[in-house]
Amino acid sequence: MDFPRADAGEIYRPPTPVSLSPAVAPGDRPPTVGPLRQRGIGVICPFDMALDRELWRWMPPEVSLFFTRTVFVDEPVSVELALEVSDTADILAAARNLSGVSPEVMAYACTSGSFVNGVAGSDRISAAMECGGAPRGITTSGALVDALDYLAVHRLVVVTPYVADLASLLDVYLAESGRLVVAQSSLGLGENIWQVPYATAIELIRNADVPEAEAIFVSCTNLPTYDILAPLELELGKPIISANQVTAWAALRALGLAAVGPGQRLLA
Known part of the structure; x- marks a missing residue:
């Protein structure tokens, strides 16, 4: 390793380190109360989930998210992958790992994994998390139904990034939950969903909307939506809810806390 050297006759002094802490005035004392x-909230998500930072945006400052992921599977986004990442033995193991930091609630943050086996499949995932130590286990699809109940929505448009056969199973799940999908539009993607730009999602949502829909649901926790929900709600005149939004909302609601999302109707 090379070290900096002083010229002959000079005393070498190391550079002044850069402080990343806020300035402390003379006489300041360390706080004796705290931390906050x-x-x-424990979060179990698929191995390919890349939007941790989006979920954080709905969180108030006192909340910490503890993430873990399902086992890697070399499979494109498909019905087969949804079945793999919803394996309850893997979810039970993930919940046990998360229980070491004592979250007050655990969320399975995957829409397709929680609707692929219907309402009973979503319930089994919640039960697996609770068996693994979660005081309460919620799923994205279960949170969706809770959000629709809260908004008193029966007829909705569904927008997804999925291939057709996977998207159709979301319609089945919603029908089983007493909802009517009046229109659906999908991107047909098998990978890199987290890279979809806002402009693409906005166009998909606008084009999918129909007058008889009371709300629009944007599926997939790997599809970015945070910044587009409130503006599109104003434009289209109806609630637009997304997978990550309902997951965050339901988990925080279980803690008696409100999500942070200015202008978003679900959070009003």
Whole structure:
């Protein structure tokens, strides 16, 4: 390793380190109260989930998210992959790992994995998390139904990034939950969903909307939506809810806390 050297006759002084802490005035004392009480949410998501930072945006400052992922599977986004990532033995193991940091609720953050086996499949995932130590286990698809109940929505448009056979199973899940999908539009993607730009999602949502729909649901926790929900709700005149939004909303609601999302109707 090469070290900096002083010229002959000079004393070498190392550079002044850059401080990343806020300025402390002379006489300041360290706080004796704190830190802020931490409220924990455990998040079990698919191995290819890339939007951790989006979920964080709905969180108030006292909440920490503890993420873990399902086992890697070399499979494109498909019905087969949804079945793999919803394996309850893997979810049970993930919940046990998360239980070490004592979250107050655990969320299975995958829409397709929680609708692929219907309402009973979603319930089994919640039960697996609770068996693994979660005080309460919720799923994205279960949170969707709760959000539709909260908004009193029966007829909706569904927008997804999925291939057709996977998207159709979401319609089945919603029908089983007493909802009517009046229109659906999908991108047909098998990979890299997290890279879909806002412009593409906005166009898909606008083109899918129909007058008889009371709301629009944007599926997939790997599809970015945070910044487009409120503006599109104003434009289209109806609630637009997304997979990550309903997951965050339901988990925080279980803690008695409100999600952070200015202008988003579900959070009003």
